Amino acid sequence: MILTSEIERFIEEDLGANDISCTLVPEKEIKAIVFVKQDCIIAGIPIAKRIFDYFGLDSSAKYKDGDQLGSGDTILEISGNAVSVLRAERIVLNFLGHLSGIATNTREYVETVRQYSDVKVAGTRKTTPGIRKFEKLAIIAGGGDPHRFDLSDTIMIKDNHVNMMGLENAINSAKELAGFTQKIDVEVESVENAILAAKMGVDIIMFDNMSPGQVIKVVEALKNEDLRNSAILEVSGGIDISNISEYAKTGVDVISVGSLVHKSQWIDVSLEFV
Template sequence: MYTHEIESFLEEDLGYNDISCKLVPDHYVEAIIFTKGDCTLAGLDVAISFFDYFGMDYFTNHSNGDRISKNDVIFTLKGSSLSILRVERLVLNFLGHLCGIATNTSRCVDVVRSHSSDTRVACTRKTTPGIRKYEKMAVIAGGGDPHRFNLTDSVMIKDNHVRMMGVEAAIKSAKEKAGFTQKIEVEVESSADALVAAKAGADIIMLDNMEPDDIIKTVDLLKRSSIPEHIMIEISGGINMDNLEEYAKTGVDVISMGSLIHKSQWIDVSLEIVENQEI
């Protein structure tokens, strides 16, 4: 995390007249941060950025992606009580939110891997403005794939592009404009359009809002049509924990789920002072 990001978050949270943190004399204290529920860890590097900014000593024997249990200690902190009080809520908010995403992701990955060891579980760009990179890193911690971080990473031709240009024209235009490192992905809603996209040179075909049976039929059609082996098949649209198992059985290359982030629940993470000594 960059210094200007840390200071921006602090400015939002502390304001200009922080009285509550000054109510008690500044002490050298020891504190622990622990989880109140089982979870997959994410955001440890974000927390450490805040600790470093305030000059705190910290210890953890965990890494992002570790699965821990209720009441496990994530961090032990030592430093100024004023600094710890000021950083407390920001660190807990980030850890609670990002661990929630990682935990949701790891559960989905477990479901998919029970049916297909090769299928990737990916998130989407349905993220919180301003903290996308942290949310996507939480998906990675949970064993998922971040997909695109932004529109530059690859060229995605979505349904509105297709409505305005058609599949073939959109792919042709993308090939003319894209750099050689950028893959071209096309979102389709029918087997016919999937075949058109494959023949027009798409690198990734996303089958959007299709039922599992229709996905299986479309994948079979593409295979029988001898599409190039490098083409990846992705599915998306309305996929969540309730129906994930049926989609996992389709055996596609990628299952992308906006719900990895926007349906995740925060993990309850807490900080407690365990020892103090007047400075």
């Protein structure tokens, strides 16, 4: 969902105080299409429709987020005032291009992993400030898991927490403060800490910046202690399309990948009057 206040912020940024270029065209009713110029997984259609609606434009789409589109396919058909179409154009195209790039990139990661296992491919909080929720929805459209949307979703104990408090103290403090719906996700860098976290009953154990070989050793150690199924096992750090297949073979449950967003490439999307 995109809020009216968000749309107005984007409009203010794009139009400025003296928009002459859009008002050059006559105030007349026109029809237009938005189409892709390359194959992609589409994302951002509900946002685009909401922006067009804000400008008083009618829009329709025969596709939904997550659909595969080919070059030249029409995403949306629009009708309404020509000036309003031009004012909505760049905001809509920016969202569709950026979010479809994330969805397309995510789908590639997911399909690569599916050749080896059914492990989840998840995002991270390495997102663009101000539009995180939209980028997370694009990950979902691509078949990935959004992971936590913000710090309140899950309590994550990271290396800095451990360095300051010690792992055991950090976990105990998290348990005392956690609401009954909040899971505790602990970042570990050693077999010993993974076993300790599992024995203390955390919900998720995240192997941080470990090689695939190191991850396999930790998973085996947890199995030997009969702790493998005591927590969700997650791996993150330094993972991209070149090595994700190796992590998919390690036996973890989740692979968290920041590059779903920060290594995605925009999809070429265009609008034309018809």
